[in-house]
Amino acid sequence: MNNIKIMAFDATYMIHVHPVDCSTSSVVESISCTKRTTAAEVVAKVTRKLGIENGLSYVLVEMHKDRGEEMILAQSDLPVQRMLLWPTQFQHSYKFVLRETDESGSVMYHGANSWHEKAERVSTERDMASKGFLPPSKLSDSDCPDLCAISSLSQNKILEILRKRFLKDKIYTYSADTLISINPYKFMPIYNPKYMTLYQNRRKEDLEPHIYAIADTAFNTMVQTKQNQCIVITGKSGSGKTQATHFLVHHSLALCQKSYMTGVENMLTGAGPVLEAFGNAQTEHNNNSSRFGKFLKIHFYGSGLLSGADVQTYLLEKSRLVHQEPNEKNFHIFYYLLYGTSPEELKEIYLDQNTNYNYLKQLLGVKALSQKWCLSSITKCSKHANTDAPAELERLRQAMEVMGFYIGAQRSIFRLIAAIILLGNITFKMKSGRDETLEIQDESYLTSVSLLLGLDKNVVRKCLLTRKAKAGAGERFVLSLKLEEARATRDAMSKALYQSLFDWAVSSVNMALAQKTRDTKLKSQSQWIGLLDIFGFEDFVKNSFEQFCINYASEHLQHYCIKHTFQLEQEEYRAEGLTWKEVDYADNSGCLLLYEKKITGLFHLIDENFPGANNHTLLSQFNRVHGNTRYYDTTVVKEDAFMIVHYAGKVKYQIKDFREKNHDQVREDLITLVRTSQSSFIQGIVSKSPAAVVRWGVLRAIVRAMFAFKNAGKKTLRKFFSY
Ligand SMILES: Nc1ncnc2c1ncn2[C@@H]1O[C@H](COP(=O)(O)OP(=O)(O)OP(=O)(O)O)[C@@H](O)[C@H]1O
Ligand SMILES: [Mg+2]
The missing domain is CATH 3.10.20.90 (Phosphatidylinositol 3-kinase Catalytic Subunit; Chain A, domain 1)
Structure with missing residues (x-):
């Protein structure tokens, strides 16, 4: 520390x-x-x-x-x-x-x-007072651990209470079943074995609010009711969702009985660094931001014996691979490899630290950047600020070893990462003396990429510079690509390879975490605790299709939570004949309709495909159908953008690349090309089609979570918010 x-x-x-x-x-x-x-x-x-x-x-x-x-x-x-x-x-x-x-x-x-x-002794006395053994010290509102106990609540009052508690280092506060967490951005001595023991099998009201209490409730409810439980973690980027997931996993592991046969506990510890290396990156808001959503399920046999786990991932932000906004970086793995490996090893994979790589340009803008790769001002408070890439790479290697990635696979992963970095440096120029025909600027990059991918260099060149077109009945001819098209083809190839690698890493993690028993009866009796760590609400200087999808997912979660906190609670009061004052709450279903309404919803408009359709026509469609309605706004100054009024504020989205990112299609011949690789590893990872329509991943995550809630039953729902 x-x-x-x-x-x-x-x-x-x-x-x-x-x-x-x-x-x-x-x-x-x-x-x-x-x-x-x-x-x-x-x-x-x-x-x-x-x-x-x-x-x-x-x-x-x-x-x-x-x-x-x-x-x-x-x-x-x-x-x-x-x-x-x-x-x-x-x-x-x-x-x-x-x-x-x-x-x-x-x-x-x-x-x-x-x-x-x-x-x-003082803290024990406080504990005893809270248990009723000693006269309680008078609690002021600002000490109140549960907002529901405050008689008159207003937004200002809530913020004031949270602020005062936070200043006393009380980062957690309950609001009935919901835990509100404020990121302290500093070391808190409340996650050690002493606290783990303290929060085992205790009533929530007996102790100060804590994330361990949420895990404890979920675990005990699961064991007692034999029903699956789900904990939803939501909040803005950098609010501490992933950290909260770690705490919940660790406490759940402390609560359950371990099976020494499976080693799942170790595997779960190794899964984090592997997924983070491939799926996390530095953003403007968070040095270790998850650029994918995940739903982690920890499985237990009926008696609470740990049996396995599985993780489902959603919407990897692939566009980051080929372009990063200022102050942002590519996925961690690239820097681990480039700055964590010795010059000799790098030479074997045709890399060196002094070359300016296009896909890592944001980082390498200043040429001789030191090996301590996180030096910008916003990184100073991050955990990465004092760690260097060699140590991170070593940690990743260890984690991969624990997860059972054999050495050969590790080597193949690094070769593939190197190939992607080098692909980014393949640039194009016009052939002299011939119209509209391109050639590759520096063939040495093409040679390295082909060797690393185990592909025929001439076939790769052909794929990057030309495409086949149909002329008529069965007739085919070859067209030269324009400069923009060639660049897009190169980037599509990089993204397809990286997505395949990420999917392979996730399925390898799942194989390692899987329940090992063949006893079907035991399997059928197992339950799980699900942890949904899904992208937080995002509003950057420039927002694109990724933020459009991420904020849609956030709207859905917000809607779900509003529904449970206000609507269903009030329905219950009504059913029980209780008198209460109706609470007015901001219902965001209008915003969801804006996205998903049949025929006129934004998603449906993006899917429309007619001759001449492009991003400009799409923006005109958006404006024509929704112009200046409650949840949709046009921009004040004319620009290629539109605005959505979200529950968390108004966000401006740039229309550029919306249609392309929505379809996210990879040319079939590129996939066929990669499948001809001499490397069995590369062949293996692209055997599944890497093309995917990203937003369905987001939808699946939400539907799955909703379904889990329904199964778990409203009474056992545990929601967890972090702001
Ligand atoms: N309880 C905590 N105590 C101390 N530091 C914390 C705590 N929670 C979060 N942090 C710090 O905040 C940083 C950001 O947290 P985290 O990565 O979990 O955010 P996130 O909500 O998952 O963001 P994103 O949506 O970008 O993935 C962590 O790297 C850690 O340094
Ligand atoms: Mg995260």
Whole structure:
């Protein structure tokens, strides 16, 4: 763990104050400071947070763990400034420690953990009070762990409560069955075994809100009712959905009985890094943003014995492969390979770190970028900021090993990734002296790509520069491609290869996670907990078809949650004859209709295909049918864009490439070409058709989740939101 975490948006630094023996306890207090915060102020903050009285009898000590050196900070010393002087490579050796002093001001070394014990005692007393063993301390609204317990709620009040709780490091708050989570963007000492034990088989109301309580409820409900459970995680990009999925998986694994025969637990741990390497990337909002949706199901036999898992993925954002917006990067795997591999190994796959690769251009805009590949200002607070590609590559290799990717497959994956990088550098120019005929600018890239893919170079060239057309009854002739067409063909080939690789990785992960038993009776008795970690709402400077689909999925989830929070709850009150004041809520079904209504919905208009149809005619159609209605707006200044009024705000979408991305068709001859590869790995991964209409993936995810909810029954529904 790093001792320092720099918040990107202001000059705030996190100081972590440890108990003395930090090797045996993970208890640590994190204090937000500036360069001017004094040691005395840090001590006061820590002791106040811990609830231990008389902060004056403590001092802050800087400790060098390995050398055993300690240096007591004077009251006016500035801890942040000291911390900034710690050598980067030895940061983990330095700690700040809180030490107790006696009346004379000397540090007491006996019972050095006493502040820690006192803090434990205070928190135990609080626990006991909450259980009714001690008189409860009076809770103010701002301490209220469940918004439903507040008598009069308004939007401002909710925000105020969440803010006040957040400032006290209480990042979780319930709203009945829903858990609201606010991303702290800092280390929180609440995910350790102590908390795992604390939140096992406990009533939700007994403890502070916690993500572990959600996993605990889902698990126990599943075991008791023998019904599948589903946890939906939704929120904006960077709000902490994937992190929440990790916590839920880990806690579910702690709750269940393990089967030593299957090793599924290990496999689940390995699946994360593999999927993230291929499917995550740095975006403007999140350095490790999931660029695909996933529905992870953990299977258990009736008694709660872990039996297996499976993961379904949706809508990989393939366009990122060939183009990234400023401040964004390609999928992590490309940088792991390029900057994590030795120059000698790279040479074998025709790569080198000094070449400017078109598909990675955003990153390599500055030529001699260091191996620490995440250096832009927005990466400073990310977990990747201090890690380098070799370490990430090593982690990926380990994970692939755990998942059973044999060494040969790993090598083939890296060769394919290299081929895709090099494909991006195949550019075209007009042949001199001949009209409209193209040739490849630098044949060496074509040679490398063909060798890496195990294909005949001449056939690849032909595919990239020409296409076959039908003349009439069975007659065929060859047409030279125009420059734009040749580029599009090259990019389509890269995307098809990457999608195939991603699909192969997912199915290999699933094979490793699958239930191993052949006992059909046991299988039929198994249940699962499903975790839906699907793209958050997105609104970038430029939004395209991907954001259009992602925000459609978000609208659906929003609709589902509104329905359950307000509509069905009120119906239940009505059925039970209760009197209540009708709650007015923003129903977003109009926005869903805008997308999906038969004949006039935007999806139906995108599918329309008539001679001369292009993105301009599509935008005109959109404007003509929906112009300036409640959920649709034209742009103020004339541009190739339209706006949708979503539940989370108005988003402007650029119409460019909408039709192409919707059809996402790959030329049949390209697929046929790749299938002729001499590499059995490449042949294997393209055996399934890589062409897919992306939005159906999104729809499938939603329908599946809805179905799971219905099965689980409303009463057992667990919803989880993160904002
Ligand atoms: N509970 C938490 N405690 C500390 N840090 C957190 C927590 N949750 C999230 N983070 C930090 O926030 C970052 C972004 O979180 P995460 O990747 O889970 O977001 P996301 O909602 O999945 O975003 P996206 O939709 O872009 O995939 C993480 O890399 C992590 O550093
Ligand atoms: Mg994510």
